[in-house]
Amino acid sequence: MSSNMEPSPAARVRRLSNSVHDAAIVRAAAELGLADAVGEEPTPVAEIAKQVGAEPKTLARLMRALVAYDIFEQVTPDSYRHSDMSRTMRSDAPGGLIHTLLTPADWGWVIWSKLADAVRAGKTLFPDNFGTDFFGYLKEHPEAQARMFRGMTSWSDAMNPKLVQALPLEDARTVADMGGGEGTLLRAILEQGPHLSGVWFDTEATLAVVDDELLSGPVGDRCAFVTGDYFNEVPFAADLYVFKLTLHMYEDDDAERILRNVAASARPGARIIIADPLLQDPPQSKFVPSMDLHMLLVMGGKERTEQDYADLFERSGLKFDGITPTGTDLHLAVARVPG
Ligand SMILES: C[S@@+](CC[C@H](N)C(=O)[O-])C[C@H]1O[C@@H](n2cnc3c(N)ncnc32)[C@H](O)[C@@H]1O
Numbered sequence: 001m002s003s004n005m006e007p008s009p010a011a012r013v014r015r016l017s018n019s020v021h022d023a024a025i026v027r028a029a030a031e032l033g034l035a036d037a038v039g040e041e042p043t044p045v046a047e048i049a050k051q052v053g054a055e056p057k058t059l060a061r062l063m064r065a066l067v068a069y070d071i072f073e074q075v076t077p078d079s080y081r082h083s084d085m086s087r088t089m090r091s092d093a094p095g096g097l098i099h100t101l102l103t104p105a106d107w108g109w110v111i112w113s114k115l116a117d118a119v120r121a122g123k124t125l126f127p128d129n130f131g132t133d134f135f136g137y138l139k140e141h142p143e144a145q146a147r148m149f150r151g152m153t154s155w156s157d158a159m160n161p162k163l164v165q166a167l168p169l170e171d172a173r174t175v176a177d178m179g180g181g182e183g184t185l186l187r188a189i190l191e192q193g194p195h196l197s198g199v200w201f202d203t204e205a206t207l208a209v210v211d212d213e214l215l216s217g218p219v220g221d222r223c224a225f226v227t228g229d230y231f232n233e234v235p236f237a238a239d240l241y242v243f244k245l246t247l248h249m250y251e252d253d254d255a256e257r258i259l260r261n262v263a264a265s266a267r268p269g270a271r272i273i274i275a276d277p278l279l280q281d282p283p284q285s286k287f288v289p290s291m292d293l294h295m296l297l298v299m300g301g302k303e304r305t306e307q308d309y310a311d312l313f314e315r316s317g318l319k320f321d322g323i324t325p326t327g328t329d330l331h332l333a334v335a336r337v338p339g
Pocket of ligand 1: 179202203206231243244246
């Protein structure tokens with residue numbers, strides 16, 4: 001395309017402002033479960049509508065819109081079949097993408113609509129909108145909580161093999177997964193060898209969602225399940241503490257408090273690893289700065305630059321060893337307990 005064919009700057013901004021439509025169209029397909037209702041052979045809209053409980057004429061409009069995004073193929077205006085993209089949205093598709101698509105639930109849409117207000121206020125407005133903080137909300141809405149953990153796990157499962165390769169496991173014996181969630185990262189770590197033992201640490205409420213394979217599978221007898229609050233105390237010692245997609249939920253004062261509690265329990269020389277997206281200036285992707293704003297909106301947290309990590313570890317009394325890329329959406333920020 002020659003340069004005079006490229007969209008004008010104004011057209012590009014206008015297109016971006018409409019991208020909320022894109023996200024809503026994909027979300028509606030996920031919420032309705034359309035990918036499970038469409039077959040490999042042409043499926044009539046009336047039949048899809050019956051299966052998902054939708055009004056047929058309106059569903060036909062949504063199906064046409066999805067085809068414009070290469071999600072489903074239109075055989076006739078009244079019948080559709082799968083495309084490569086729509087197949088990934090099936091509930092039995094490898095990778096469990098559907099769970100990631102369903103993660104944000106209604107709260108995600110509400111908080112993103114308040115971005116300008118949050119930037120004015122310089123803080124999360126989650127409690128102003130929902131009367132409680134994020135984890136309080138999840139406790140009150142078990143369906144949203146289940147979606148959140150399932151979505152986190154399907155994202156994690158795609159990254160775990162590379163994360164495990166990047167972690168410095170050679171000289172570790174006990175690895176603690178801090179805010180371990182469903183625990184599939186810890187399971188993947190423990191599968192690296194029988195010399196490794198694990199500690200899954202999370203809140204009492206989260207114990208209910210732990211992966212069965214970690215609880216009672218072959219590595220289960222090498223894993224301790226400790227519940228608590230890392231703002232109060234970290235009641236065990238490990239050689240390696242991993243915070244995956246957890247420390248970015250907090251601004252620096254809270255993150256420092258957690259890291260100091262880890263350091264108070266840890267053996268000298270123990271390593272602390274934060275696995276979160278790495279902010280760069282100027283930004284290298286849309287994903288990281290938008291995730292940074294997502295953390296602001298959800299919890300008042302943030303993503304960090306390499307310098308931010310150096311500062312955070314220094315103020316927490318830890319020695320910063322540097323950043324390790326992982327070939328996933330996450331980088332490892334590595335620190336050591338002095339001594
Ligand atoms: C965003 S999830 C990340 C879960 C998991 N690390 C992953 O990557 O899938 C954050 C985790 O921190 C846990 N958490 C939140 N507050 C906590 C606290 N005060 N003490 C311990 N764990 C906490 C949550 O229950 C949740 O499992």
